[in-house]
Amino acid sequence: MNYRMIFNILGKIVCVEAAFMLPAMxxxxxxxxxxxxLGFGAAICVSLLLGTLFMRLRGRNNRFFARDGFVTVGLTWxxxxxxxxxxxxxxxxxxxxxxxxxxxxxxxxTTGATILSDVEKLSPAMLYWRSFxxxxxxxxxLVFMMALSTLTKxxxxxxxxxxxxxxxxxxxxxxxPRMRRSAMILYxxxxxxxxxxxALLLIGRMSLFxxxxxSFGTAGTGGFGVRNDSIASYSPYCQWVxxxxxxxxxVNFNIYFLLLLRQFRKAAKNEELRLFLFIVLAATAxxxxxxxxxxxxxxxxxxxxxxxVSSIISTTGYSTVNFDLWPQVSRCVxxxxxxxxxxxxxxxxxxxxVRLLVMGKAARRSVFRVxxxxxxxxxxxxxxxxxxxxxxxxxxYTVLFCLIFAAATLLMSLNGQSFETTFTAVAACINxxxxxxxxxxxxxxxxxxxxxxxxxLTITMLIGRLEIYPILVLFTPTMWxx
Amino acid sequence: xxxxIIGGGxxxxxxxxxxxxxxxxxxxxxxxxNVAERISSALDVMSICGRGxxxxxxxxxxxxxxxxxxxxxxxxxxxxxCCMFAKKLGCRNTIARVRSPEYAEQIxxxxxxxxxxxxxxxxxxxxxxxxxxxxxxxxxxRDTFADGKIEIIELAPRSGDPLDGTPLFSLSKKLNCRVxxxxxxRSGKVVIPxxxxxxxxxxxxxxxxxxxSVVQLLQNAGEYGKAxxxxxxxxxxxxxxxxxxxxxxxxxRVKIIEIDPDKARRLAEAIPQADIVCADGTSDSVLxxxxxxxxxxxxxxxxxxxxxxxxxxxxxxxxxxxxxTKVDHTDFGGMLVNEGVNRIISPKELxxxxxxxxxxxxxxxGGSSVLALHHLVGGxxxxxxxxxxxxxxNLGKTLKNIRFQPNILIASINRNGKILMPGGDDTLxxxxxxxxxxxxxxxxxxxxxIFADSAV
Numbered sequence: 013m014n015y016r017m018i019f020n021i022l023g024k025i026v027c028v029e030a031a032f033m034l035p036a037m038x039x040x041x042x043x044x045x046x047x048x049x050l051g052f053g054a055a056i057c058v059s060l061l062l063g064t065l066f067m068r069l070r071g072r073n074n075r076f077f078a079r080d081g082f083v084t085v086g087l088t089w090x091x092x093x094x095x096x097x098x099x100x101x102x103x104x105x106x107x108x109x110x111x112x113x114x115x116x117x118x119x120x121x122t123t124g125a126t127i128l129s130d131v132e133k134l135s136p137a138m139l140y141w142r143s144f145x146x147x148x149x150x151x152x153x154l155v156f157m158m159a160l161s162t163l164t165k166x167x168x169x170x171x172x173x174x175x176x177x178x179x180x181x182x183x184x185x186x187x188x189p190r191m192r193r194s195a196m197i198l199y200x201x202x203x204x205x206x207x208x209x210x211a212l213l214l215i216g217r218m219s220l221f222x223x224x225x226x227s228f229g230t231a232g233t234g235g236f237g238v239r240n241d242s243i244a245s246y247s248p249y250c251q252w253v254x255x256x257x258x259x260x261x262x263v264n265f266n267i268y269f270l271l272l273l274r275q276f277r278k279a280a281k282n283e284e285l286r287l288f289l290f291i292v293l294a295a296t297a298x299x300x301x302x303x304x305x306x307x308x309x310x311x312x313x314x315x316x317x318x319x320x321v322s323s324i325i326s327t328t329g330y331s332t333v334n335f336d337l338w339p340q341v342s343r344c345v346x347x348x349x350x351x352x353x354x355x356x357x358x359x360x361x362x363x364x365x366v367r368l369l370v371m372g373k374a375a376r377r378s379v380f381r382v383x384x385x386x387x388x389x390x391x392x393x394x395x396x397x398x399x400x401x402x403x404x405x406x407x408x409y410t411v412l413f414c415l416i417f418a419a420a421t422l423l424m425s426l427n428g429q430s431f432e433t434t435f436t437a438v439a440a441c442i443n444x445x446x447x448x449x450x451x452x453x454x455x456x457x458x459x460x461x462x463x464x465x466x467x468x469l470t471i472t473m474l475i476g477r478l479e480i481y482p483i484l485v486l487f488t489p490t491m492w493x494x
Numbered sequence: 495x496x497x498x499i500i501g502g503g504x505x506x507x508x509x510x511x512x513x514x515x516x517x518x519x520x521x522x523x524x525x526x527x528n529v530a531e532r533i534s535s536a537l538d539v540m541s542i543c544g545r546g547x548x549x550x551x552x553x554x555x556x557x558x559x560x561x562x563x564x565x566x567x568x569x570x571x572x573x574x575x576c577c578m579f580a581k582k583l584g585c586r587n588t589i590a591r592v593r594s595p596e597y598a599e600q601i602x603x604x605x606x607x608x609x610x611x612x613x614x615x616x617x618x619x620x621x622x623x624x625x626x627x628x629x630x631x632x633x634x635x636r637d638t639f640a641d642g643k644i645e646i647i648e649l650a651p652r653s654g655d656p657l658d659g660t661p662l663f664s665l666s667k668k669l670n671c672r673v674x675x676x677x678x679x680r681s682g683k684v685v686i687p688x689x690x691x692x693x694x695x696x697x698x699x700x701x702x703x704x705x706x707s708v709v710q711l712l713q714n715a716g717e718y719g720k721a722x723x724x725x726x727x728x729x730x731x732x733x734x735x736x737x738x739x740x741x742x743x744x745x746x747r748v749k750i751i752e753i754d755p756d757k758a759r760r761l762a763e764a765i766p767q768a769d770i771v772c773a774d775g776t777s778d779s780v781l782x783x784x785x786x787x788x789x790x791x792x793x794x795x796x797x798x799x800x801x802x803x804x805x806x807x808x809x810x811x812x813x814x815x816x817x818x819t820k821v822d823h824t825d826f827g828g829m830l831v832n833e834g835v836n837r838i839i840s841p842k843e844l845x846x847x848x849x850x851x852x853x854x855x856x857x858x859x860g861g862s863s864v865l866a867l868h869h870l871v872g873g874x875x876x877x878x879x880x881x882x883x884x885x886x887x888n889l890g891k892t893l894k895n896i897r898f899q900p901n902i903l904i905a906s907i908n909r910n911g912k913i914l915m916p917g918g919d920d921t922l923x924x925x926x927x928x929x930x931x932x933x934x935x936x937x938x939x940x941x942x943x944i945f946a947d948s949a950v
């Protein structure tokens with residue numbers, strides 16, 4: 013393995029992270045939060061020191077393979093989270109480092125699960141940084157680096173390994189011949205949509221700070237709010253804007269690229285998009301019908317249902333009502349939506365719609381084959397034949413996902429909480445949603461869990477965001493053997 | 495420029511790798527999903543899995559907005575059709591690989607009508623290259639610059655030769671013509687030498703000289719072997735056919751050994767002047783009965799690289815003075831160290847080189863970017879030809895007063911067709927073309943990159 017090159021890339025990323033902490037430090041300084049400014053200042057110094065140290069390692073050769081890509085991505089996310097947690101810890105905003113790490117990983121992985129019982133006590137700088145980690149983690153730290161510069165030796169395809177390892181989905185394609193341009197297009201769309209949301213929220217008379225932080229949380233499909241009741245106390249207009257943008261950010265970004273190229277027909281025919289919209293509409297209708305009796309006014313009922321369904325399927329995790337108190341059908345629908353997740357190539361988590369689609373088609377084929385054993389049936393998607401390797405990879409991924417889910421649930425059960433809490437806590441973390449049900453419901457938080465459970469969930473969140481393999485390879489013994 | 499390449503095989507891959515390095519945006523189309531996948535992992539290109547003769551795929555690749563389409567799939571017909579479609583879709587230039595001898599002769603009739611900008615024929619290019627090497631037997635490799643006016647030749651002096659033990663500063667005097675040693679490879683290591691270096695037997699020496707004085711140079715260096723009069727070709731591929739025509743024309747006797755009776759018969763019909771033997775060229779007894787040891791030169795041209803390599807090693811040991819080996823799979827690169835296989839011809843590599851030169855010429859209307867690039871010493875040293883323009887810095891300064899980057903050598907200056915072997919008192923003037931030697935680690939794209947003050 014090419015450790016020198018891996019650490020060189022890591023060094024560059026750590027330096028960029030230091031640059032991103034600078035605005036937060038300025039906010040802390042100008043809002044008179046001395047300890048916050050100190051925390052960010054110290055974290056910036058540590059990051060720069062570590063970054064320049066790593067960058068001194070220059071690759072002796074340029075051999076960089078898929079495994080190096082996975083290791084780079086896995087290590088990057090761990091190191092970036094570890095450093096991103098420093099401001100909370102040094103400033104004393106969150107006293108225990110493991111809690112800080114949980115909070116930061118929850119931020120970068122766009123989970124939005126928090127261990128803070130009183131968010132409003134945090135200083136503006138800390139709130140800004142928490143939400144910003146969502147924004148950066150949503151599209152990917154390494155993808156951002158690729159948009160800035162060529163990470164590895166210029167002109168080679170190594171960056172493809174990094175893109176594949178960091179981006180969610182089953183088929184990662186470039187939008188332009190050059191990786192750098194491709195990453196830039198993604199970020200341009202991302203930044204454009206984020207700015208649009210900020211503008212729309214400002215029109216709804218939201219304060220600038222809230223508009224920016226909430227938009228960061230929506231764009232990354234994260235879910236950290238800046239108020240204790242999440243989104244509940246904002247105006248209906250703002251809630252609808254956030255609902256719409258949660259859905260916007262959970263659509264595959266390739267669709268927006270197609271729209272920019274004016275290929276509307278091709279975009280509209282995308283099977284994943286169609287299934288996604290269908291699920292959203294169906295789930296909203298079901299939840300609205302189920303909860304109709306609780307509201308006097310239909311608009312409020314529809315708004316709450318649409319908001320909650322969008323929030324969960326996009327794996328954001330904002331809430332306007334305490335859905336833990338909803339009837340069983342609605343609660344069950346929401347838990348199922350957690351597992352389905354957003355579209356591939358979006359900022360959302362979960363299993364991804366496209367995997368559901370492929371598995372559904374494969375299942376239908378299996379039934380068909382029972383009836384017609386000699387038929388040649390291929391799986392088609394978006395007008396193309398899907399090769400068997402892809403179908404196989406989807407199935408393997410799902411099995412692996414279930415195994416990890418089972419293991420994490422078992423480890424969580426040591427905490428001694430109800431099954432509902434245990435199950436949904438793991439579900440909310442591995443799918444990067446945020447709130448679960450019961451003791452980790454939308455009006456509660458993860459503070460009450462043991463440190464062991466928090467560590468388990470921290471790793472689970474990383475596994476969920478990076479789609480298992482980059483983290484798993486770090487724990488594979490053969491990876492490190494020569 | 496935006497360039498679409500159809501076919502991600504050896505030629506496509508080599509061309510893509512080089513063109514990306516020169517700053518072009520590349521899209522590769524290949525019908526094999528695995529090939530498409532591998533190429534997008536290895537290079538910073540967009541790869542599309544599909545057939546290049548499918549217009550939808552061509553549209554998806556953005557052929558209409560591209561400056562160039564290079565069709566180098568295995569099939570001539572596909573390549574030609576791809577180029578026709580691409581032209582129709584609005585692609586500005588097209589290059590097709592056409593390898594069948596029949597098409598190659600006929601296609602010039604059609605090239606203009608179907609909008610082909612260039613036709614590359616790897617087998618013919620290879621035959622030309624082999625022929626050039628057979629012309630001057632002692633040279634291991636010849637690279638030409640400045641429209642053939644400058645050559646860089648590779649020599650391996652033996653002990654007792656005039657070159658053995660000569661310090662470089664007295665080399666020109668000793669050889670009685672102006673030459674410049676660009677690079678020396680000694681026990682695997684490559685140096686770009688200065689004047690005090692001394693040549694030894696066993697070195698591989700790369701010498702730059704005006705093309706007109708190459709023969710004189712070799713004669714004075716005692717390296718000029720006698721002309722090749724009889725050649726044996728093993729394998730009757732289309733390269734063999736092209737090569738035989740060239741050799742026969744120059745008056746050499748050619749014997750082709752081909753195992754397939756049909757092919758052998760066809761060759762005998764096509765070239766009556768050559769001796770065609772229908773036998774297994776890899777058999778020891780066949781080789782001896784066809785008097786391989788009395789040949790001036792043997793070229794192994796079968797379709798299997800390994801067979802060619804083993805045959806060449808064996809035939810070299812039999813004492814044939816000149817053995818050339820055709821190897822398609824150039825990834826063997828550094829693995830080939832045996833003495834018997836020091837003259838390797840790779841049709842696909844040559845073909846890629848021709849395409850790349852065309853692309854450079856396309857974008858090179860007045861710029862100071864690379865005119866020609868040759869890899870020496872197995873890719874460890876590059877020889878680049880640049881045009882000097884008014885944007886070039888340090889114009890008119892004597893070379894000894896210009897500060898260059900490390901490991902740079904100006905090997906020659908072509909001023910209005912006159913070749914100068916530069917010394918410290920020469921200058922760079924607008925309109926010159928210069929050949930620059932550098933280690934391959936610096937990938938220069940502009941002449942100004944070679945000056946030390948450009949290192950920012």
